[in-house]
Amino acid sequence: MKLFAGNATPVLAQRIANRLYMSLGDATVGRFSDGEVCVQINENVRGSDVFVLQSTCAPTNDNLMELVVMIDAFRRASAGRITAVIPYFGYARQDRRVRSSRVPITAKVIADFLSNVGVDRVLTVDLHAEQIQGFFDVPVDNIFGTPVLLEDMLAKNLEDPVVVSPDIGGVVRARATAKLLDDTDIAIIDKRRPRANVSQVMHLIGDVEGRDCIIVDDMIDTGGTLCKAAEALKNRGAKRVFAYATHPVFSGDAPKNIAESVIDEIVVTDSTPLSAEIQATGRVSQLTLSGMLAEAIRRISNEESISAMFNS
Numbered sequence: 265m266k267l268f269a270g271n272a273t274p275v276l277a278q279r280i281a282n283r284l285y286m287s288l289g290d291a292t293v294g295r296f297s298d299g300e301v302c303v304q305i306n307e308n309v310r311g312s313d314v315f316v317l318q319s320t321c322a323p324t325n326d327n328l329m330e331l332v333v334m335i336d337a338f339r340r341a342s343a344g345r346i347t348a349v350i351p352y353f354g355y356a357r358q359d360r361r362v363r364s365s366r367v368p369i370t371a372k373v374i375a376d377f378l379s380n381v382g383v384d385r386v387l388t389v390d391l392h393a394e395q396i397q398g399f400f401d402v403p404v405d406n407i408f409g410t411p412v413l414l415e416d417m418l419a420k421n422l423e424d425p426v427v428v429s430p431d432i433g434g435v436v437r438a439r440a441t442a443k444l445l446d447d448t449d450i451a452i453i454d455k456r457r458p459r460a461n462v463s464q465v466m467h468l469i470g471d472v473e474g475r476d477c478i479i480v481d482d483m484i485d486t487g488g489t490l491c492k493a494a495e496a497l498k499n500r501g502a503k504r505v506f507a508y509a510t511h512p513v514f515s516g517d518a519p520k521n522i523a524e525s526v527i528d529e530i531v532v533t534d535s536t537p538l539s540a541e542i543q544a545t546g547r548v549s550q551l552t553l554s555g556m557l558a559e560a561i562r563r564i565s566n567e568e569s570i571s572a573m574f575n576s
Contacts, residue, residue, distance in 0.1 A: 283558035320354035409510035473501030
């Protein structure tokens with residue numbers, strides 16, 4: 265087994281390597297003078313079980329091209345099996361056509377891109393839409409970041425907690441989290457989204473007065489939804505508001521939105537790096553997926569069950 269990484273998440277890559285008691289593979293991933301991706305594999309991988317770690321986070325297109333070119337390099341170097349480890353799968357929100365509008369299904373395009381270049385398997389975390397697994401012509405393991413986040417929730421000594429879904433679509437996730445927290449209550453934020461990255465909180469369903477609220481989601485982008493949800497909860501008497509999300513996208517006005525929000529703390533994972541601006545808000549804590557991903561990689565390499573990681 266060999267583990268290589270692109271430039272998207274170097275800290276996470278090293279943490280995973282440390283968990284596996286191995287060194288990262290020797291590869292040069294850079295740019296030519298005109299900006300094209302340049303990849304050189306500097307060690308023998310013939311017949312090896314190769315894992316390529318690369319989140320397709322911002323800069324999304326650059327990181328995606330690094331991943332694709334690396335996979336091609338390993339295929340041409342006669343790697344025995346190539347698994348793309350993509351902690352954050354970019355373009356996952358473009359998974360369908362809405363009302364037959366003239367738009368692409370870009371998640372399918374990316375899946376075809378990776379399948380056609382020669383990847384044998386994909387390992388990812390909390391896909392925004394689970395049906396994206398069906399876009400691939402190769403096996404996809406979509407593991408859950410909830411166990412990592414749950415450990416932090418349980419350590420907070422929450423008072424009469426209630427799990428909050430920031431929209432109707434997240435109710436299943438909220439219910440699953442609530443069940444793991446001694447089957448606590450849930451609340452739902454009913455909102456309208458007039459256009460992309462713009463949301464308006466409309467109505468709160470559930471009792472939050474005097475309680476610690478835990479907003480759960482798969483990702484935080486501009487933070488508009490999250491901050492308005494936190495404001496609605498505080499206006500209805502919530503004692504404290506925490507937010508948990510696997511993927512810290514934090515684009516656009518996210519630093520400003522978070523800095524000015526009433527939210528007490530945001531807890532995310534290291535599926536993507538945090539910018540200096542986000543760290544400067546002092547409201548964001550980051551947990552690591554390295555242990556979970558290392559175990560999943562080990563199981564894939566040894567032909568063991570991935571689902572067994574989440575059965576207990």
